[in-house]
Structures are given as C-alpha cells and as structure tokens.
Amino acid sequence: MKELFPKEHVMGFIGSLVLTLAALTVVMFKGMSNGVALTILIVTAAAQALVQLVLFMHIGETEDKKSLYITIIYSVLVGLITVFGTLLAMVWGYM
Amino acid sequence: MSKENKSVPLEYSTEENELKIFGFWVFLGAEILLFATLFSVYFALVDRTGSGPIGKELFELPPVLVETFVLLTSSFLIGLGVHAMRIGRTKAMIVFYILTLVLGAVFLGVEINEFLTYIHDGATIQTSAFMSSLMTLLGTHGAHVTFGLLWGSGILLQIKKRGLNAKTANKAFIFSLYWHFLDVVWIFIFSFVYLKGVL
Numbered sequence: 001m002k003e004l005f006p007k008e009h010v011m012g013f014i015g016s017l018v019l020t021l022a023a024l025t026v027v028m029f030k031g032m033s034n035g036v037a038l039t040i041l042i043v044t045a046a047a048q049a050l051v052q053l054v055l056f057m058h059i060g061e062t063e064d065k066k067s068l069y070i071t072i073i074y075s076v077l078v079g080l081i082t083v084f085g086t087l088l089a090m091v092w093g094y095m
Numbered sequence: 096m097s098k099e100n101k102s103v104p105l106e107y108s109t110e111e112n113e114l115k116i117f118g119f120w121v122f123l124g125a126e127i128l129l130f131a132t133l134f135s136v137y138f139a140l141v142d143r144t145g146s147g148p149i150g151k152e153l154f155e156l157p158p159v160l161v162e163t164f165v166l167l168t169s170s171f172l173i174g175l176g177v178h179a180m181r182i183g184r185t186k187a188m189i190v191f192y193i194l195t196l197v198l199g200a201v202f203l204g205v206e207i208n209e210f211l212t213y214i215h216d217g218a219t220i221q222t223s224a225f226m227s228s229l230m231t232l233l234g235t236h237g238a239h240v241t242f243g244l245l246w247g248s249g250i251l252l253q254i255k256k257r258g259l260n261a262k263t264a265n266k267a268f269i270f271s272l273y274w275h276f277l278d279v280v281w282i283f284i285f286s287f288v289y290l291k292g293v294l
Binding site for chain 1: 103107113116117120121123124125127128130131132134135136138139156160163164167168170171174175178179182184187271272275276278279282283285286287290291293294
C-alpha cells in the first residue's frame with residue numbers, strides 16, 4: 001500500500017493545499033492593501049503551477065527536457081505579453 | 096513500431112511514444128496561449144458590468160472552494176495513478192483513474208450548478224461584457240473538463256479491453272498531463288477571477 005503513495009506526490013499535494021490556504025488569506029484579512037493581496041495571489045498561483053509541472057507532470061524527467069522547458073517558457077512568455085499588453089493598452093492607459 | 100526500450104517507463108518505450116508525449120507538451124503550450132487570451136479579455140472587460148451584477152455581488156466562495164479542493168485532489172490522484180502504472184500496479188492505477196474522473200464529474204456538477212444560479216439571478220452571458228467574458232473563460236475550462244471525462248473514460252475502457260501496453264500506457268500518461276494542466280488553469284481562475292473578484 002505504502003509504495004502507492006510516493007513521498008514526492010504526497011508532499012506536492014500538501015504543498016498545493018497549503019498554497020490554496022495561503023491564497024485565501026487575501027479574503028480573510030480585511031484591510032490588506034490591493035497591492036499586497038495581488039502579490040500574494042501571483043506568488044501562490046505561480047508556485048501552484050510549478051508544483052504541478054515539476055512534481056506531478058515530471059517536466060524534467062526525460063532527455064528532451066531542454067526542449068520542453070523552452071516550449072513551455074516560450075508559451076508562458078507570449079501569454080504574459082498578451083495579458084499585460086492587453087492591460088497596458090486597454091485598462092491602465094485609461095485609469 | 097520501433098523496438099521497445101526497457102530502461103524507461105512503458106509510456107516512453109518507443110520512439111513514437113516519446114514523440115507523442117513531446118507533441119502533447121507543444122499542444123499544452125498552445126493551450127496556455129488560448130487561456131492567456133481569454134484571461135486578457137476578462138481582465139479588459141471585468142469592470143464593464145453595465146446594469147448587471149459586479150463580481151463581488153455574484154461570486155460565492157464556498158462552492159468555488161469545493162471546486163478547487165476537488166480538482167486539486169483529482170490532480171493528485173491521477174499523479175498517483177501514473178506512479179502505480181510505472182510500478183506495474185495496473186489495478187491500483189485503474190482505481191486512481193476512476194476516482195480522478197469521479198472527482199472531475201463532481202467538479203463539473205458544482206460548476207454547472209453555479210452557472211444555473213447565475214442565470215437564475217438574471218445574470219446571463221448576454222447581461223454585460225463582464226458576464227460574457229466570465230462565462231466564456233469558465234465555459235472554456237468547463238468544456239475542457241467535460242472533454243477530459245469522455246477522453247479518460249475511453250482510455251480506461253481501452254485498458255480494460257487490451258491491457259496495459261506501450262500504446263495504452265502512452266495514452267494514459269498523456270491524459271494525466273492534460274488533467275494536471277486543467278488544474279493549473281483552474282488555480283489561475285480561482286486566484287484571479289474569484290479571489291480577486293471578492294477583494
């Protein structure tokens with residue numbers, strides 16, 4: 001039975017639960033500034049994504065890991081440019 | 096099919112298998128961009144609520160928390176399923192995959208109920224730009240989960256019929272990548288739609 005629950009996965013799961021609770025603090029504590037709250041959300045979400053990618057999806061386990069890292073990092077980069085480019089052009093510019 | 100390499104897990108054991116897994120990562124890269132554009136639309140339109148409700152009035156955290164923990168657990172379980180597959184415990188693997196799909200169905204049930212509540216409250220996809228972008232983003236994720244349920248069930252049936260071999264193990268592993276990815280997308284929805292929305 002024990003061999004079915006590898007330490008790495010259990011730790012990853014506990015980690016993702018803790019990160020979810022950490023993200024919840026932004027709504028539990030009133031009077032937190034929006035900047036602090038958003039920073040907490042960005043950090044916990046990014047950490048959650050890394051837990052899934054590294055511990056659960058094993059992105060670094062094969063010889064072609066370099067190509068995988070490049071593919072995913074490039075996609076994330078273009079995604080971030082899309083999101084922040086949109087914010088810059090359509091939201092922040094009118095504030 | 097090229098010869099099997101015994102030194103790596105079954106799902107990587109042929110060249111075709113390796114290429115399929117690599118190709119799926121490239122597909123996930125495209126999925127990241129799909130969701131990035133949907134998030135961009137949502138962020139641009141989040142304050143355009145017109146005469147409809149704003150996020151703070153609309154969102155209820157308890158069902159969203161249920162969805163989050165259900166999806167996190169199902170992502171953990173499919174990870175255990177892949178591990179069980181690698182140590183040759185096919186029965187345990189199938190149990191983990193079934194539990195994963197059951198939790199996926201629970202998630203979908205809660206999400207559909209949430210949509211019905213919105214519509215019941217008079218907030219439909221036509222109410223405001225905010226509602227349109229919200230429902231497009233949530234709906235695209237929900238449609239992915241729905242497709243995942245069908246896909247995962249199909250793979251389970253195939254494993255039951257043909258047993259675990261290089262081909263079925265490859266499919267089961269690729270499905271686990273898809274499922275973990277949907278969990279990552281949900282975490283971003285949870286953080287930047289719901290939590291940010293009720294701040």
